[in-house]
Amino acid sequence: MARVHIPKPWNIPEREVTPEADFINRRRFLTGIAGAGLSIAGASLLGCESNSESKTPTKSDANFTNFESFERNPNFAKVDRPLTDEALAAKYNNFYEFGGTKSIWKKAQALPTENWKVEVSGMVQNPRTYDLDDIGKKFPLEERVYRFRCVEAWAMVVPWTGFPMRLLIEDVQPASAAKFVRFTTYYNRKITKGPFWPPASRLPWPYTEGLRIDEMANELAFFAVGIYGHALPKQHGAPIREVVPWKYGFKGAKSIVKIEFIDKQPATFWNTLQPTEYDFEANVNPNKPHPRWSQATERMIGPGRASSWERRPTLLYNGYAEYVKHLYA
Ligand SMILES: Nc1nc2c(c(=O)[nH]1)N[C@H]1C(S)=C(S)[C@@H](COP(=O)(O)O)O[C@H]1N2
Ligand SMILES: [Mo]
Secondary structure: OOOOOOOOHHHOOHHHOOHHHHHHHHHHHHHOHHHOOOOOOHHHHOOOOOOOOOOOOOOOOOOOOOHHHOOEOHHHOOOOOOOOOHHHHOOOOOOHHHOOOOOOOOHHHHOOOOOOEEEEEEOEOOOEEEEHHHHHHHOOOEEEEEEEEOOOOEEEEEEEEEEEHHHHHHHHOEOOOOOEEEEEEOOOOOOOOOOOOOOOOOOOOOOEEEEEHHHHOOOOOEEEEEEOOEEOOHHHOOOOEEEOOOEOHHHOOOOEEEEEEEOOOOOOHHHHHOOOOOOOOOEOOOOOOEOOEOOOEEEEOOOOOHHHOOEEEOOHHHHOHHHHHHHHO
C-alpha cells in the first residue's frame, strides 16, 4: 500500500489547533496508529478548508416550518453578555465525526437528516421511537438563551429552540431502577469520516454521552432542534442535540439517534478516551483546572483570531449555580 503523508500536529494551522483535537493527535502518534499506511484524506487537514469565502449554511432541511411561532421563554432569556454572532457560531464547531478542526461546518453538510428517528428505550414503561413530526406535536417548543462553555475554554451565548428533557422523561416514564441516561449519536463510517480516525482507529465511536437522571430532569436540561430561530444547521448537531449549559460542551451530544435509560453510569466518548481529562460529570468549574490548562477564564467567540477574543472569568456551573448546585451538594 502506498505510504500516505500523515500531517504532523505542528503542521496544522495555528487557528485550527485546539486542545481536544490536540489530544487526539498526540494520542494517535503515541499509539502508533499513524505509522500504518492509511488511506485517509490527510491533505484536507492542512488548511484547505477556506473559512471565509463561501457562504456558511446556517439552516438545515427545515423539519419545522413554523419556527417564528416558538416564543422565547422569559425565564431563560437573560444572560450577562450579548448573543454571539450567528455566522461566527456556525463556523466554529466541534463535530469530530467530520474532522478535528474547528471549520468542519462544510464537511458536516454530508450528514443525512431525512426521516430522522430517535429511539427511546431501556428501563422505561413507554418505549418510543419519535420522528421529528412527533417531537413537534408532542412537546411545546420554546426558545432559551443560554451561555455555552467548551472545555477548551471558548464560550458563546446562543438562542436554542427546543424543549426541556423533563418532558421526555414524563412521556416515557422511566422505571425507578433507572439512574442514568445514555445518548447515542449518528455514526456511519462511510459518511462520518473525520480525518483523524482511519478504520484502524480505536476511538470509541459512535460519540456517546450520558447524564444522571436527576440531572436530566433539571429544568435547564434541554433538547435543541433549532438555533437562532430556525432548524439546527448540520454543524450544530441537526436535527436534535442535547444542551446542558452548566456542563462543558462535550456533554452536549449532537445528532442524537438513541436515548437509553439504564441503571449504571454509561461509558462515554471522551471519558473512555481520557478519563483524567474529561470526567463524566464535567461541570464547569473555574477552580478545577484541566490537566493541561487553566479553566479560570474563557474566551468569547468573536471575529479574527482566537487569541484576540475577549477573555472573561469562568463562572462556577457556567453561571447556573442557583439551578443546579443542589444536585452536587
Ligand atoms: N456527536 C457529537 N457531538 C458533539 C461533539 C462531537 O464531536 N460529536 N463535540 C462536542 C463538543 S466538544 C462541543 S464544544 C460542542 C460544540 O457545539 P457547537 O459546535 O454547536 O458549538 O458539541 C459537542 N457535541
Ligand atoms: Mo468542547
